[in-house]
Amino acid sequence: MSDVKPGTEVVTAALLVIGDEILSGRTKDKNIGFTAEYLTAIGIDLREVRVVPDVEDEIVAALNALRKRYTYVFTTGGIGPTHDDITADAVAKAFGVPIDVDPRAVALFRERAPNLELNEARLRMARIPAGAALVENRISTAPGFWIGNVIVMAGVPTIMQAMLDAVSGKLATGVRMLSETVRADAREGDIGTPLGEVAKANPEVIIGSYPFFDGQGPNTNIVVRGRDPDKLAAARRAVEDMLAQIKR
């Protein structure tokens, strides 16, 4: 990652959520929203998310598609001690590297949980693809890992969040995407055309329009995003002027 200079480029990421329980609806994902907000805050643009089942071919295919396209790919889920935890093996397969019980992960386990039996199931959590760095887990015993541009994290939100904290200082980051929200106090359909003109006149920012229901009825939040504070401020002013014009 040393070829990406902090603050000078756009750094991108994808998130790959792995797990049948998300697709069946049994578990409601909390990692997408958290990761999106977290990466945006540190200057990494989350560009795509995929959710795939616990099926090796699906994980491998998604991982190989995503890791070619984005600076980083984060994965969540599938690194526990049971038969349905197949992420580490799928990652090794995607990278074409061997995978085995890693002495560093075993040492961590013995240090962190000296009273737990290091049985076959727990040794499964110490299987790490060759060439990967471990990612610290300060919540429980099993580490995540980082191989190439892929960062493999747990699915349990508290653990995933701790792993994101553990790697974030080592990630290349770009110029942060800044964001400002203007509450329109108008229906989206009443401002759509002039807002489109503002967007056209300010091509270096991204203007989004998000309808919502407030106490009285339909309302709209207009979100202006950009990396240049001056251009962002100018676009925000243009949005506010447009709204004032409409209400006059």
Added chain:
Amino acid sequence: MSDVKPGTEVVTAALLVIGDEILSGRTKDKNIGFTAEYLTAIGIDLREVRVVPDVEDEIVAALNALRKRYTYVFTTGGIGPTHDDITADAVAKAFGVPIDVDPRAVALFRERAPNLELNEARLRMARIPAGAALVENRISTAPGFWIGNVIVMAGVPTIMQAMLDAVSGKLATGVRMLSETVRADAREGDIGTPLGEVAKANPEVIIGSYPFFDGQGPNTNIVVRGRDPDKLAAARRAVEDMLAQIKR
């Protein structure tokens, strides 16, 4: 869809969530979890989810990848009246069909909102790809639509849910995936190996293991899923016997 007989086959789906606001973390998606649970309940297996930005090429590519693989593709987001609402045009492009203001959608609008000006922005919401059927929206004015095996819905959760209700009776459905949860009252690492043996001995069900923290410490939910109630019951008994054995 008439070639899929209800109750005799596996019916699959993908969900394509369209919107910068999900990827920036500004809006926390609620549609993935809702759709997952809804489709599972009516006998459709959600197999994949993708979240993509408001970028036409990304929407078209994801849509074309997904609609070839699954019985249905549901999309959420990007069908409003503003310049960043580009889903309808992207769908038309993916299918290679023309798109224009649809008289049926205009008539709906006039009927539902006679007091609102049908301006250029609102007419944008009436742009429907040629050959699509409209999907009723009982919450606000703009319809969703259904073309080929793709069902295009709003991003606002209440409206999306109403649209899912409007189409669900017309969807082909398969044999429902049934699910039973057994609370292990054990650490995942202590049951991983015998649980793997139960999974191997019951290949016609899917057994998932989900760690969680209860009041006392690490615990595990074991979820057994399958379409055949007898096989499901047998697998559940095997899981319970395994747990009883371990605790003995």
